[in-house]
Amino acid sequence: MSCESSICQVRATVMLYDDSSKRWVPSGSDSPALSRVHIYHNPSTHTFRVVGRKLQADQQVVINCPIIKGMKYNQATPNFHQWRDPKQVWGLNFSSKEDGATFSKAMTYALDAL
Ligand SMILES: CC[C@@H]1C=C[C@H]2CCN(C(=O)[C@@H]3CC[C@H]4C=C[C@]5(CCCN5C(=O)[C@H](Cc5ccccc5Cl)NC(C)=O)C(=O)N43)[C@@H]2C(=O)N1CC(=O)O
Numbered sequence: 001m002s003c004e005s006s007i008c009q010v011r012a013t014v015m016l017y018d019d020s021s022k023r024w025v026p027s028g029s030d031s032p033a034l035s036r037v038h039i040y041h042n043p044s045t046h047t048f049r050v051v052g053r054k055l056q057a058d059q060q061v062v063i064n065c066p067i068i069k070g071m072k073y074n075q076a077t078p079n080f081h082q083w084r085d086p087k088q089v090w091g092l093n094f095s096s097k098e099d100g101a102t103f104s105k106a107m108t109y110a111l112d113a114l
Pocket residue numbers: 015017023024072073074076077080082083084089090091093
């Protein structure tokens with residue numbers, strides 16, 4: 001990712017809402033695992049995106065989602081925040097309330113800057 005800089009990094013389990021089963025399922029393969037989730041800023045295109053990789057060895061990318069102007073970011077609980085993209089609903093289950101607060105500050109900054 002050329003000249004993208006991370007404006008925050010937190011630990012969270014990245015979840016997707018499965019409309020058919022009406023359940024949250026962990027993003028990526030196998031069981032829910034903690035990921036390092038960043039918000040990256042690309043100053044040349046003036047865009048932001050959420051990128052998360054599993055903490056475990058394979059570093060599987062479990063989220064790579066652009067932050068869209070006007071997107072609604074919902075802090076359902078201090079540890080669980082969520083938003084919709086055109087295709088799906090993302091949920092972040094933060095490892096701590098502090099990580100939730102850090103992420104929401106950066107997300108709010110990004111949404112305000114778009
Ligand atoms: C990882 C387990 C998880 C942990 C925490 C809790 C917190 C609440 N919660 C939920 O799933 C809540 C309960 C009702 C259900 C009903 C619908 C859902 C699911 C799909 C989206 N949604 C919306 O309410 C969206 C939100 C939104 C508003 C505004 C802007 C964007 C958005 Cl995304 N409303 C629109 C209008 O889109 C939803 O979040 N729901 C989680 C939850 O129970 N568990 C435990 C489990 O599942 O075992």
